Amino acid sequence: MTDPAFARTTRPAPPGPFANALTFGWRAVLKFKHVPEQLFDLVMTPIMFTLLFTFVFGGALAGSTGDYLQYFLPGILVQTVIFNAVYSGMGLCTDITKGLFDRFRSLPIWSLAPFAGLIVGDVLRHLIAGGIILGIGLILGYRPEAGVPGVLAAFVLLLAIGFGFGWVFLVVGLLVRTPTTVLTLSFSVLFPVVFASNIMVQPETMPGWLEAFVRANPISWMTTAMRGLLSGTATAGEVVAALAAPAALALVLMPVTLRLYRRNA
Numbered sequence: 286m287t288d289p290a291f292a293r294t295t296r297p298a299p300p301g302p303f304a305n306a307l308t309f310g311w312r313a314v315l316k317f318k319h320v321p322e323q324l325f326d327l328v329m330t331p332i333m334f335t336l337l338f339t340f341v342f343g344g345a346l347a348g349s350t351g352d353y354l355q356y357f358l359p360g361i362l363v364q365t366v367i368f369n370a371v372y373s374g375m376g377l378c379t380d381i382t383k384g385l386f387d388r389f390r391s392l393p394i395w396s397l398a399p400f401a402g403l404i405v406g407d408v409l410r411h412l413i414a415g416g417i418i419l420g421i422g423l424i425l426g427y428r429p430e431a432g433v434p435g436v437l438a439a440f441v442l443l444l445a446i447g448f449g450f451g452w453v454f455l456v457v458g459l460l461v462r463t464p465t466t467v468l469t470l471s472f473s474v475l476f477p478v479v480f481a482s483n484i485m486v487q488p489e490t491m492p493g494w495l496e497a498f499v500r501a502n503p504i505s506w507m508t509t510a511m512r513g514l515l516s517g518t519a520t521a522g523e524v525v526a527a528l529a530a531p532a533a534l535a536l537v538l539m540p541v542t543l544r545l546y547r548r549n550a
Contacts, residue, residue, distance in 0.1 A: 302395040309402030317409060327372065327410055331365040331418050338485060339425060346486055351426050358422040359511040360484030362415055362439070363504065366447040367479060369410045371471040373403050374454030375464045382463065397543065403455065404448070411447040415440060431517035439514040442527060446507055449531025452538035459545040484508050503530035 300308075335358065338346075343353030380386050380399070389399050419427075419436070429435050454471055461467045481495065482504040488496045499505055503526075510527035513519025 299393060302398065305395040305398035306401035308394075309398050309400075310405035311402075313402040313406035313409065316406065327365075327369050327414050328417050330368065331361055331414060332421055334364070335361050335418060335421055335425075342485075354422060354425055354427050356487075356512070357485060358418070358427045359439070359515050360482075360508045362418055362443060363446060363508050363511055364479055364484055365414050365418055366411050366443050367450050367475065367504070368472075369414055370407065370447050370450040371454050371468060371475070372410065373407050373451045374456075374458030374461075374467045374471060376403055376406065377455055377458035378461060378464045378467050381458070396547070400455070400542070400546075404451065407447055407451050408444060411443055412440070415443050429515040431515055435515050435517055438519075439511055442507070442511060442514060442524070445528055446531050449534040452535055452542055455542050456538055456545065459542065478502065479504055482508060503527075506530070 338357055338361075339350050339354050343350035343357070347353035347356060386399060390396070429439075431438075454467070457467050457471055458464075461470060482499055482502045484504070488499040488505070491499060506523070506526040507530070510519055510523040513523050
């Protein structure tokens with residue numbers, strides 16, 4: 286016989302997609318809490334780039350380390366976010382190889398909720414790494430002429446760049462079998478594209494054929510907009526150009542990612 290107290294109890298409604306997404310977002314936060322050493326690679330590489338190029342090459346490239354830092358630091362922020370986006374694909378591939386996504390598929394949750402955790406993890410990585418790099422730059426003498434509003438606008442652009450590029454590596458994480466291969470393959474493609482931009486040197490100093498490529502490189506557009514936002518000289522056209530590639534990547538690759546995920550389900 287059923288207890289009347291239980292008979293009057295109504296079953297709670299199942300959590301919706303938003304609640305599922307928040308849960309997996311919290312999972313990403315807990316990863317940083319329990320495995321803080323995963324931030325080491327994400328932070329130390331851009332710090333070493335900043336120190337190396339500023340003090341070793343800055344005088345030769347710009348006449349003084351201070352002038353070069355003003356030019357270089359916005360670019361290293363863009364480079365850091367793009368490189369950090371690779372770890373989205375690594376995290377996804379790691380979860381798949383460990384069987385976690387098979388467990389997620391067996392749960393009565395929104396099937397796309399696990400991606401929310403990856404996106405939250407991306408945002409945290411970008412904010413932490415960007416904040417540390419900016420802090421190092423301020424200590425070394427970098428001064429954002431646009432002040433706090435410019436810095437906030439620059440970080441919004443950074444998050445948009447990271448969001449767009451993150452989908453590239455989520456696709457790679459779904460296609461490649463091991464996290465190490467995701468890392469190797471991604472950086473093999475990224476290094477020539479990132480370094481053949483205006484992040485580190487002005488295009489005018491390059492051979493004509495390379496200068497033409499650098500000027501057409503979307504990463505150069507993002508770096509130009511980043512410099513403009515931090516210095517207070519950005520135009521609407523520069524910002525729109527900087528957002529074009531991340532927006533196109535997200536619009537094209539989001540459905541591809543979902544199709545690949547459902548195909549493997």
